[in-house]
Amino acid sequence: MQFEHTWRWFGPYDTTSLEAIKQTGATGIVTALHHLPIGSVWTVDEINSHKKKIEDAGFRWSVVESVPIHEDIKRHTGKFNTYIENYKQTLRNLGTCGIDTVCYNFMPVLDWTRTDLQHLLPDGSTALRFDEIALAAFDLFILKREGAESEYYPDVIKPAQDFAEKLDESEREKLTKTILAGLPGSEEGYSYEEFREMLKTYDGITATDLQSNLIYFLREIIPVAEEAGIRMAIHPDDPPFPLFGLPRVVSTEEHARTLIEAVDSPNNGLTFCTGSYGARADNDLPKMVESLGHRINFVHLRSVKRESGRSFHEANHLEGDGNLAQVMKALILEQHRRKNEGHTDLNIPFRPDHGHQMLDDLEKETFPGYSCIGRMRGLAELRGLEIGIRTALELE
CATH class of the missing domain: 3.20.20.150 (Divalent-metal-dependent TIM barrel enzymes)
Structure with missing residues (x-):
């Protein structure tokens, strides 16, 4: 069996x-x-x-x-x-x-x-990764979601701000697409504006x-x-x-x-x-x-490898x-x-x-x-x- x-x-x-x-x-x-x-x-x-x-x-x-x-x-x-x-x-x-x-x-x-679809590993292969700081950077400083600050600890907000400030326009677009465009098997992908509107439908x-x-x-x-x-x-x-x-x-x-x-x-x-x-x-x-x-x-x-905070990558x-x-x-x-x-x-x-x-x-x-x-x-x-x-x- x-x-x-x-x-x-x-x-x-x-x-x-x-x-x-x-x-x-x-x-x-x-x-x-x-x-x-x-x-x-x-x-x-x-x-x-x-x-x-x-x-x-x-x-x-x-x-x-x-x-x-x-x-x-x-x-x-x-x-x-x-x-x-x-x-x-x-x-x-x-x-x-x-x-x-x-x-x-x-x-x-x-x-x-995920926030990174090609995280480089020591053996030269790449893995999917979720980075709590990158996610917070998108939420707080790109999406600028109202009230988001109350959902993150201070030790996340400052690194997220630093992360966001270092992104050039192409990197901001890549991060946005990675988070919103939908991964294989996802039900839907969203544009920036569609996502903002969808979030509003869950208010309350x-x-x-x-x-x-x-x-x-x-x-x-x-x-x-x-x-x-x-x-x-x-x-x-x-x-x-x-x-x-x-x-x-x-x-x-x-x-x-x-x-x-x-x-x-x-x-x-x-x-x-x-x-x-x-x-x-x-x-x-x-x-x-x-x-x-x-x-x-x-x-x-x-299997995932947990990192600091809520970050992890696929092991x-x-x-x-x-x-x-x-x-x-x-x-x-x-x-x-x-x-x-x-x-x-x-x-x-x-x-x-x-x-x-x-x-x-x-x-x-x-x-x-x-x-x-x-x-x-x-x-x-x-x-x-x-x-x-x-x-x-x-x-x-």
């Missing part, structure tokens, strides 16, 4: 083709219908057309990542009921097409966020409000997921703390526990992203698997602060618990999340975090780690 080894594919425009993915060792594909507008219904025809491409290449469409959630649902305003009904129908259609796992997130306005929405809106959404869609045979898997916030005054409510073990207890169903589960949760030192990843493992429906395996998969060896062990033990108790959800798909840009990929145009070679290295290391742990535990 093994986990299902999967690979994220962004569709026909991906710089890594399905034919190339065959050489990585992955057997399943994680993908979505990225061309469809957020909030629209995914039809059976659209789903099956995409699924056929994947199956013709010799893979299973293992996980949908993601079915995006419209901002009206997050704010609980406007046409939120219509968008929830559309979401339900998409789940029904995915179930009809035999797809059983859906990853999604509930981050307001911005999806996953607290973390308690956002959490309540998420639980309302779950209570609506989980019964449909049960009927359709779909395991939902919410992805944690990335980074796992508030940005730009926007609340975030999927950042800690307590957050995750609140959600799975609010709607007590095996179809209401988690995407356990070791990089997102691991950016916080107060998230003990192996212990989180032990306590939340019964609701882990999908896994992203990567090699088996390095950094992720402690992936202990995480892998805990996941394997969770899988065997399920087997011994007669559960059917044994495969637990995982994918190598992100990867360094390295070797020949340094000379290529690739999606940030999603170049082929770095992820293939990660998958190879993770597969070896899994086999080694299973052998040491004398588990099949």
